[in-house]
Amino acid sequence: MWSRPRAPKKTTLPIARYRERNRSTIPSVLSVPGPGGFRPQSRVRKTRRRVSPSPKSRGVSRVPRHRACLPYGTAGSAQPRRRRPGKNRFVIAPPEPARVSVVIPTLNEAENVPHVLARLPAWLDEVILVDAHSTDGTVEVARRVRPGLRVLQQSGHGKGNALAEGCAAATGDIIVTLDADGSTDPAEIPRFVAALRTGADFVKGSRFAPGGASSDITPTRRLGNRALRALVNLTYGTSYTDLCYGYNAFWARCLPYLRLDCEGFEVETLMNVRIAKAGLVVHEVPSYESCRLHGASKLHPVRDGGRVLRTIARERVARARWLLAGAEDAGR
Numbered sequence: 001m002w003s004r005p006r007a008p009k010k011t012t013l014p015i016a017r018y019r020e021r022n023r024s025t026i027p028s029v030l031s032v033p034g035p036g037g038f039r040p041q042s043r044v045r046k047t048r049r050r051v052s053p054s055p056k057s058r059g060v061s062r063v064p065r066h067r068a069c070l071p072y073g074t075a076g077s078a079q080p081r082r083r084r085p086g087k088n089r090f091v092i093a094p095p096e097p098a099r100v101s102v103v104i105p106t107l108n109e110a111e112n113v114p115h116v117l118a119r120l121p122a123w124l125d126e127v128i129l130v131d132a133h134s135t136d137g138t139v140e141v142a143r144r145v146r147p148g149l150r151v152l153q154q155s156g157h158g159k160g161n162a163l164a165e166g167c168a169a170a171t172g173d174i175i176v177t178l179d180a181d182g183s184t185d186p187a188e189i190p191r192f193v194a195a196l197r198t199g200a201d202f203v204k205g206s207r208f209a210p211g212g213a214s215s216d217i218t219p220t221r222r223l224g225n226r227a228l229r230a231l232v233n234l235t236y237g238t239s240y241t242d243l244c245y246g247y248n249a250f251w252a253r254c255l256p257y258l259r260l261d262c263e264g265f266e267v268e269t270l271m272n273v274r275i276a277k278a279g280l281v282v283h284e285v286p287s288y289e290s291c292r293l294h295g296a297s298k299l300h301p302v303r304d305g306g307r308v309l310r311t312i313a314r315e316r317v318a319r320a321r322w323l324l325a326g327a328e329d330a331g332r
Contacts, residue, residue: 100193101126101172101252102186105154105162109180110136111294116178117145119186129180130154130166158263159246160270167255176249182293183216184247191285192249201254201280204240204272205247211286212242224305228269228312235316236276240284244268244308247287254280265299266307273315 131139132154139151154162167175178184195203207214229243246268257278262270
């Protein structure tokens with residue numbers, strides 16, 4: 001029975017080894033000798049794939065997608081922009097170097113101010129003392145301790161007004177607010193500034209975050225803080241661990257969002273609420289609150305707690321009116 005002749009068996013030559021060593025120069029069509037002569041064999045040229053270095057090899061780390069872009073600023077903003085490594089997104093680059101201003105409201109704190117000013121970092125660019133016409137020589141004592149101090153005589157009343165006037169007069173890129181009674185530690189300022197430089201718009205100290213504590217808060221104040229904090233978190237979708245604490249730091253560009261227009265201790269809650277309404281990036285850092293060094297506290301838990309509650313309600317109503325006005329404009 002007639003059968004079809006088999007094809008001659010191909011011989012194995014060292015050309016495979018040659019091809020491996022010279023991938024870039026091997027031709028696409030090879031002539032492979034065999035028993036039947038030279039027969040063209042189609043070969044696909046193999047080229048080495050150029051692999052770009054990974055972010056880790058470049059010394060950067062990948063950023064989660066939900067944090068890839070800060071919500072502050074626009075494409076036409078005057079702030080410089082930089083490319084975030086590993087992502088096709090941009091962030092607003094803070095000015096370098098940044099000047100730091102500290103605002104301290106005072107009212108008859110002559111015994112406490114020397115301890116506070118002595119613990120301020122030496123690299124601060126500006127320290128502003130907003131005095132509410134103290135009668136115990138607070139300003140004179142402060143100037144002896146820190147000769148380059150800026151002193152503002154408060155034109156209004158209350159802590160909220162003092163902070164508003166001091167922040168408006170500050171010339172730094174970063175503004176830090178703390179108390180003059182010695183309860184807040186000025187040595188923690190570098191921690192606040194570092195959090196701002198890593199992408200935050202507003203940094204708030206927290207006594208109840210992991211690593212924070214307080215030796216001055218009473219059970220009544222703790223309970224009130226917890227209730228008001230839960231109300232704000234539920235209303236604005238935030239996750240604050242502390243609401244009524246005066247140790248904060250923020251970029252000066254955030255002042256238009258804050259609009260400090262209150263007078264009392266509710267200013268701390270007002271700042272937290274308006275920053276949340278603006279959608280800015282907020283970081284909390286643990287902070288330790290110690291007892292007042294000298295004198296009596298000017299905080300009244302019941303009266304000031306009521307003012308905080310009214311502030312939360314007023315901001316909620318203002319937000320609802322703004323949303324309603326926007327819906328009406330969209331329907332026209």
